[in-house]
Amino acid sequence: DIQMTQSPSTLSASVGDRVTITCRASQSISSWLAWYQQKPGNAPKLLIYKASSLESGVPSRFSGGGSGTEFTLTISSLQPDDFATYYCQQYNSYSISFGQGTKLEIK
Amino acid sequence: QLQLQESGPGLVKPSETLSLTCTVSGGSISSSSSYWAWIRQPPGKGLEWIGTIYYSGSTYYNPSLGSRLTASVDTSKNQFSLKLTSVTAADTAVYYCARYRHYFDSSGYFHNDWYLDLWGRGTLVTVSS
Numbered sequence: 001d002i003q004m005t006q007s008p009s010t011l012s013a014s015v016g017d018r019v020t021i022t023c024r025a026s027q028s029i030s031s032w033l034a035w036y037q038q039k040p041g042n043a044p045k046l047l048i049y050k051a052s053s054l055e056s057g058v059p060s061r062f063s064g065g066g067s068g069t070e071f072t073l074t075i076s077s078l079q080p081d082d083f084a085t086y087y088c089q090q091y092n093s094y095s096i097s098f099g100q101g102t103k104l105e106i107k
Numbered sequence: 108q109l110q111l112q113e114s115g116p117g118l119v120k121p122s123e124t125l126s127l128t129c130t131v132s133g134g135s136i137s138s139s140s141s142y143w144a145w146i147r148q149p150p151g152k153g154l155e156w157i158g159t160i161y162y163s164g165s166t167y168y169n170p171s172l173g174s175r176l177t178a179s180v181d182t183s184k185n186q187f188s189l190k191l192t193s194v195t196a197a198d199t200a201v202y203y204c205a206r207y208r209h210y211f212d213s214s215g216y217f218h219n220d221w222y223l224d225l226w227g228r229g230t231l232v233t234v235s236s
Contacts, residue, residue: 001170034222043203043226044154055224087154091221094167096144098154 002026002090006099012107017078021102023071023088034089035064035073037082038101044087048073078104109133111204111227119198119234125191129204129227130184137162137182142207142219145178145189147200148229155200159207160187194234201229 003026013019023033031051036044046055048064051071061076075082083106088099115127129143136143145157159167160178168176172191180187191198206225210218 032221036223043205043229044223045226046222046224049208049220049222049224089154089222094159094221095169096156096221098156100153 001095002029002092002097004088004090004097004099006086006088006102008102009100010103010105012105013078014107015078015080019075019078019104021073021086021088021104023066023073023099025069025071025090025092027092028068029090029092031067032091033064033066033071034091035062036087036089037084038087039084047086109206109225111206111225113202113204113227113230115202115230115232117231117233119194119232120236121195121234122193125189125194125198125232125234127189127202127204127230127232128186129188130186132185135182136180136185136187140217141209142221143180143187144205144207144223146203146205146223146226147198148203149197149200157189157191157202196234199232199234201231203227203229 005024007022033051035048037047038044047058047062052064063074065072083104085101085103087101110132112130119125142161144159147155158178166178175192177190204227205223208220208224
């Protein structure tokens, strides 16, 4: 099984900040990585797929990068709507797995 | 526009079987050529893949749950379902159904990607006596 580890677990930031969340895979997954945003009481929402491809309708302040075992999700200028929990997900095969999540809080 | 809706009992007793159904509306479960997933999230915790099913009935299960899990599809009702046997408190979670991204290339060949582009709203299942 491929284990996914996100850091940090919690991130405090202010509106307008640039923030980066890291996701590491226990083995190489090429670029088979997606990022999701989840707000309390809601289902996750797809933001990024194939490590760096922006899902239709997602603001361009979100960007993804990396390949192999290390990946990043960057929000260039935090907006009030961005405070949420973010999950990475590997899809190297049908046996998918998620990171433990990063909660982005208002400082 | 395709929508997913989970349904099932909100409370299940320990050692009993948890049964959930996902109803697909706004499109046909068989003609969409999609693979479908069950994902769960214990209260305050992260996401866990449970299993995957194709409209033809092919399934893939999380090995940690495999022997307790059965997924099925009913194309006549536009639904797919999940049964998890011998439940314990550790199975208490919000259960989501979701769709994997798929597309047809310029030659008309079907491609499936194992990430999730459409989710139901989720349903909380509590295991308690």
